[in-house]
Amino acid sequence: MYPSRFRYEAPRSIDDAIALLRQGAGEAKVLAGGQSLVPLLKLRFAAPELLVDINNLPGLDYHRADPDGTIRIGALCRHAELERSTILATRQPTMAAAAPLIADPVVRNRGTLVGSLCHADPQGDWASVVTALGGHVVAQGANGRRNIPVAQFVTGPFQNVLAYDEIAVEAVIPAPKGTVAGGYLKLERRVGDFATAGTAVALEMSGAVVTRAGIALTGVGGSTIDAAEAAQALVGGPLTADSIAHAADLAAQAAQPRSDHRGSADYKRHIVRTFVERILTRVQPSTERAA
Amino acid sequence: MSSLFEEIREPVAGDVPVRRVSITVNGVRRTADVEPRLLLAHLLRQGLGLTGTHTGCDTSNCGACTVLFDGKAIKSCTMLAVQADGHEVTTVEGLAGPSELHPIQEGFKDEHGLQCGFCTPGMMLAAKALLDENPNPTEDEVRWALSGNLCRCTGYQNIVKSVLWAAKKLQSQSAS
Ligand SMILES: Cc1cc2nc3c(=O)[nH]c(=O)nc-3n(C[C@H](O)[C@H](O)[C@H](O)COP(=O)(O)OP(=O)(O)OC[C@H]3O[C@@H](n4cnc5c(N)ncnc54)[C@H](O)[C@@H]3O)c2cc1C
Ligand code: FES
Ligand code: FES
Numbered sequence: 256m257y258p259s260r261f262r263y264e265a266p267r268s269i270d271d272a273i274a275l276l277r278q279g280a281g282e283a284k285v286l287a288g289g290q291s292l293v294p295l296l297k298l299r300f301a302a303p304e305l306l307v308d309i310n311n312l313p314g315l316d317y318h319r320a321d322p323d324g325t326i327r328i329g330a331l332c333r334h335a336e337l338e339r340s341t342i343l344a345t346r347q348p349t350m351a352a353a354a355p356l357i358a359d360p361v362v363r364n365r366g367t368l369v370g371s372l373c374h375a376d377p378q379g380d381w382a383s384v385v386t387a388l389g390g391h392v393v394a395q396g397a398n399g400r401r402n403i404p405v406a407q408f409v410t411g412p413f414q415n416v417l418a419y420d421e422i423a424v425e426a427v428i429p430a431p432k433g434t435v436a437g438g439y440l441k442l443e444r445r446v447g448d449f450a451t452a453g454t455a456v457a458l459e460m461s462g463a464v465v466t467r468a469g470i471a472l473t474g475v476g477g478s479t480i481d482a483a484e485a486a487q488a489l490v491g492g493p494l495t496a497d498s499i500a501h502a503a504d505l506a507a508q509a510a511q512p513r514s515d516h517r518g519s520a521d522y523k524r525h526i527v528r529t530f531v532e533r534i535l536t537r538v539q540p541s542t543e544r545a546a
Numbered sequence: 547m548s549s550l551f552e553e554i555r556e557p558v559a560g561d562v563p564v565r566r567v568s569i570t571v572n573g574v575r576r577t578a579d580v581e582p583r584l585l586l587a588h589l590l591r592q593g594l595g596l597t598g599t600h601t602g603c604d605t606s607n608c609g610a611c612t613v614l615f616d617g618k619a620i621k622s623c624t625m626l627a628v629q630a631d632g633h634e635v636t637t638v639e640g641l642a643g644p645s646e647l648h649p650i651q652e653g654f655k656d657e658h659g660l661q662c663g664f665c666t667p668g669m670m671l672a673a674k675a676l677l678d679e680n681p682n683p684t685e686d687e688v689r690w691a692l693s694g695n696l697c698r699c700t701g702y703q704n705i706v707k708s709v710l711w712a713a714k715k716l717q718s719q720s721a722s
Pocket of ligand 3: 659660661662663664665666696697698699700
């Protein structure tokens with residue numbers, strides 16, 4: 256299948272890229288890893304007049320931890336780099352758990368975390384992870400940069416708040432104040448499939464006490480679901496069998512799944528409950544040791 | 547130089563500029579004039595006649611079109627040909643030497659790693675990317691590396707054996 260015709264530019268600076276997007280006046284699209292956009296072009300679900308390929312922009316292919324613990328992921332950091340990252344393996348268990356579950360290894364060589372956030376697919380795994388972690392997106396336009404909390408970044412299925420002449424240059428995970436714990440679990444029918452249901456859990460702890468919690472759900476609603484109530488129920492106390500079961504119930508209630516070829520709504524809700532419980536139960540022993 | 551839009555017999559719209567790209571394919575520099583919407587898989591197949599790269603789906607799922615792009619496995623149906631300008635691409639035609647098969651190809655032959663053969667080029671290139679990075683993979687690591695490539699025939703068992711066979715052969719070659 257051939258995409259419909261478009262003009263193509265591969266600028267070498269962010270300023271040039273933004274100027275091109277301005278010229279495109281809403282009919283231009285950014286091309287990052289292409290792992291969502293190119294399939295849409297091929298099926299002609301997307302037919303932009305101009306593609307602004309950002310793969311030649313210098314200095315965006317990083318991910319790093321600042322001295323204070325803030326984690327920054329540049330717009331050209333591929334899923335595969337995050338899967339292999341020692342920074343994530345040692346500092347950020349929720350992200351480290353999610354990276355190998357995105358798509359398949361070949362897709363992961365091209366696709367980007369920032370592109371995934373921009374794509375705003377309700378089935379996208381990174382949006383849940385970054386939501387649970389309370390992260391934000393840094394957008395750059397002609398008038399400079401602005402930070403957009405990821406919870407406000409996505410406005411609906413496949414919709415984000417970027418202006419047509421803005422580029423998302425970086426995703427940021429704020430520095431944790433305590434020790435971090437958490438994980439990501441995803442049920443998929445086979446490798447490379449989108450989630451039947453996925454759950455991201457991110458905790459900060461002081462000794463055995465939970466000081467911050469985030470829980471977000473993939474694939475069980477019209478967009479990423481921030482199960483804030485479930486997360487809040489954990490804050491201020493230690494993880495106990497009761498508190499875990501309570502949070503898992505609240506998360507299952509927050510889900511808005513629909514029955515489809517991947518499973519019934521009840522089944523998906525059950526998975527959400529089980530996954531939240533499983534992640535929280537696994538973090539328990541290490542926090543007790545730390546206390 | 548091949549002029550690709552002639553090959554695919556679609557006239558180019560006047561206002562869409564054709565781009566000249568220069569891509570090193572299997573070690574040889576190739577130049578072509580392409581429309582931006584042309585997929586790399588189609589440039590390889592129709593433009594350069596390298597029909598070993600297969601396309602098995604329209605949805606970027608199957609991996610039959612897998613090639614190496616600067617040494618990394620990518621789906622060539624999910625990259626525009628213009629994006630490959632200045633880069634190196636390896637297709638299945640680049641595996642064999644002048645007189646002998648590549649050990650990965652030998653492995654697929656010896657261990658019956660194919661039936662219809664449609665998925666095989668993609669499988670072999672995904673396997674090459676793995677073995678270049680990890681010469682002594684476990685069975686699990688092989689299964690991980692090939693998990694983006696679908697096969698409708700073999701049940702994967704013999705494909706995994708083929709790659710493990712190739713790993714051994716490559717190791718004994720580099721030892722001697
Ligand atoms: C077979 C297959 C399976 C997949 N499975 C999964 C899965 O299980 N889970 C999952 O989460 N994802 C999955 N994906 C999608 C994949 O993760 C994509 O990489 C990701 O959704 C988009 O990132 P990208 O860099 O490829 O973006 P692109 O495809 O290049 O772009 C996607 C959209 O975001 C916009 N965009 C991208 N980057 C920017 C930017 N920096 N600034 C502004 N706008 C931007 C583009 O204009 C476009 O609208 C799968 C894809 C395939 C092909
Ligand atoms: S042809 Fe199926 S993934 Fe490329
Ligand atoms: S051998 Fe037929 S698809 Fe794999």
